[in-house]
Amino acid sequence: MNQLAVIYWSGTGNTEAMAQAVAEGARSAGADVKLLSADMASASDFESCDKFALGCPAMGDEVLEDSVFEPLYLSMLPMLCGKPAVLFGSYGWGDGQWMRDWKQRAESDGLILCADPLIVNEAPDEAALANCRSLGAALAEH
Ligand SMILES: Cc1cc2nc3c(=O)[nH]c(=O)nc-3n(C[C@H](O)[C@H](O)[C@H](O)COP(=O)(O)O)c2cc1C
Numbered sequence: 574m575n576q577l578a579v580i581y582w583s584g585t586g587n588t589e590a591m592a593q594a595v596a597e598g599a600r601s602a603g604a605d606v607k608l609l610s611a612d613m614a615s616a617s618d619f620e621s622c623d624k625f626a627l628g629c630p631a632m633g634d635e636v637l638e639d640s641v642f643e644p645l646y647l648s649m650l651p652m653l654c655g656k657p658a659v660l661f662g663s664y665g666w667g668d669g670q671w672m673r674d675w676k677q678r679a680e681s682d683g684l685i686l687c688a689d690p691l692i693v694n695e696a697p698d699e700a701a702l703a704n705c706r707s708l709g710a711a712l713a714e715h
Pocket of ligand 1: 634636664695
């Protein structure tokens with residue numbers, strides 16, 4: 574136990590850059606971090622983890638990416654329930670509705686969200702990356 578998982582899906586690299594910064598912040602706060610793209614992961618990869626940072630951009634029409642991330646998220650729900658978690662992701666032309674919906678859903682799925690979700694318009698700049706590092710540190714210290 575005592576591993577922190579950073580799990581993300583990213584089509585064009587924006588959420589991936591956020592994920593790397595979240596992992597960096599968590600590591601600098603002392604966490605043992607497992608950073609994995611959803612394409613390369615299955616729920617069993619995270620059995621040793623007890624904290625979760627989940628990243629997915631706004632896709633479709635204000636929803637999570639539905640072919641890889643959504644199925645992984647659903648398969649992980651039994652292990653996510655009751656665990657500290659944070660949500661993050663990048664968006665484009667919308668206003669963040671996908672994340673408001675995901676937050677509400679995650680809370681009703683039983684995740685313990687220990688910080689407000691972090692959203693970034695398109696590619697994260699230096700200030701956004703600093704916020705990602707702080708989010709990772711907040712989860713590690715929770
Ligand atoms: C198929 C597709 C659907 C998208 N749907 C939305 C959307 O509903 N709302 C929004 O704000 N941005 C939407 N976007 C924009 C992406 O969320 C945005 O470009 C984001 O930075 C992509 O992150 P990534 O580089 O991690 O893939 C969509 C992009 C694509 C390619």
